[in-house]
Amino acid sequence: MFTLSxxxxxxxxxxxxxxxxxxxxxxxxxxxxLPDASWxxxxxxxxxxxxxxxxxxxxxxxxWLDFAAYTWGGVSGFCLTPAYVFLLPAYTSLWLAGRWYxxxxxxxxxxxxxxxxxxxxxxxxxxxxxxxxxxxxSGRFESTTWAEFAERSIxxxxxxxxxxxxxxxxxxxMHAAWVALRQQFNSSNTSAG
Numbered sequence: 001m002f003t004l005s006x007x008x009x010x011x012x013x014x015x016x017x018x019x020x021x022x023x024x025x026x027x028x029x030x031x032x033x034l035p036d037a038s039w040x041x042x043x044x045x046x047x048x049x050x051x052x053x054x055x056x057x058x059x060x061x062x063x064w065l066d067f068a069a070y071t072w073g074g075v076s077g078f079c080l081t082p083a084y085v086f087l088l089p090a091y092t093s094l095w096l097a098g099r100w101y102x103x104x105x106x107x108x109x110x111x112x113x114x115x116x117x118x119x120x121x122x123x124x125x126x127x128x129x130x131x132x133x134x135x136x137x138s139g140r141f142e143s144t145t146w147a148e149f150a151e152r153s154i155x156x157x158x159x160x161x162x163x164x165x166x167x168x169x170x171x172x173x174m175h176a177a178w179v180a181l182r183q184q185f186n187s188s189n190t191s192a193g
Contacts, residue, residue: 004048012048016041017061024065035163038062042091043122043164044171046098047105055095059088081140086133090126097122107179123164127157 004012023037045054066084069075101118105111135141135149 003050009049012044013054016045016054016058020058020061021065024062024069035166037163037167038091039094039123039126039160039164040167040171042094043098043119043168046095046100047102048098055092059091062087062091078140079134079138081134081138083133083136083138086129086137090129090133093125093129094122097125119164119168123161127153127160131156 019037020041023034042055042058045058066080070077070080097118100121101115104114104118131153132149135152136144141148
């Protein structure tokens with residue numbers, strides 16, 4: 001597992017908090033039509049932040065943002081049902097997938113296989129918990145069947161994957177740039193000494 005200084009973890013944590021505040025769906029501070037980055041935020045928190053406390057913080061922040069959007073932002077409460085509790089294991093699945101990958105990370109091309117595997121596993125579990133929980137336990141659907149749930153997943157899951165991968169691509173480029181700059185800085189310091 002690669003380790004980051006506490007200062008770097010705090011910077012990443014604050015960036016992730018800002019990203020959640022900016023992108024969490026349709027609340028008072030969101031930019032027009034910017035996709036929700038919550039799924040990637042939980043994954044990256046698992047990758048970069050050593051402690052489990054940020055997981056709890058991000059869960060609380062997401063809940064508070066949803067509550068604020070409903071209470072003060074005029075957003076529909078359609079999704080605020082007893083099934084909302086399924087977001088806890090959904091987001092935790094992404095965090096655990098990120099944590100699993102963090103232990104296998106290497107700055108090499110061979111890291112793409114465990115990265116892809118962790119993303120696929122985290123996304124699939126998150127979809128099953130979040131959408132499955134809502135479909136089967138929200139009370140919004142009269143009759144529920146596994147066939148209809150599969151149809152709905154085929155229709156909506158690709159949109160979540162797309163948003164996740166767009167943000168993940170940006171994060172990967174930022175990570176690679178940060179590593180390259182750090183290596184250049186370290187090599188210039190050793191050659192100057």
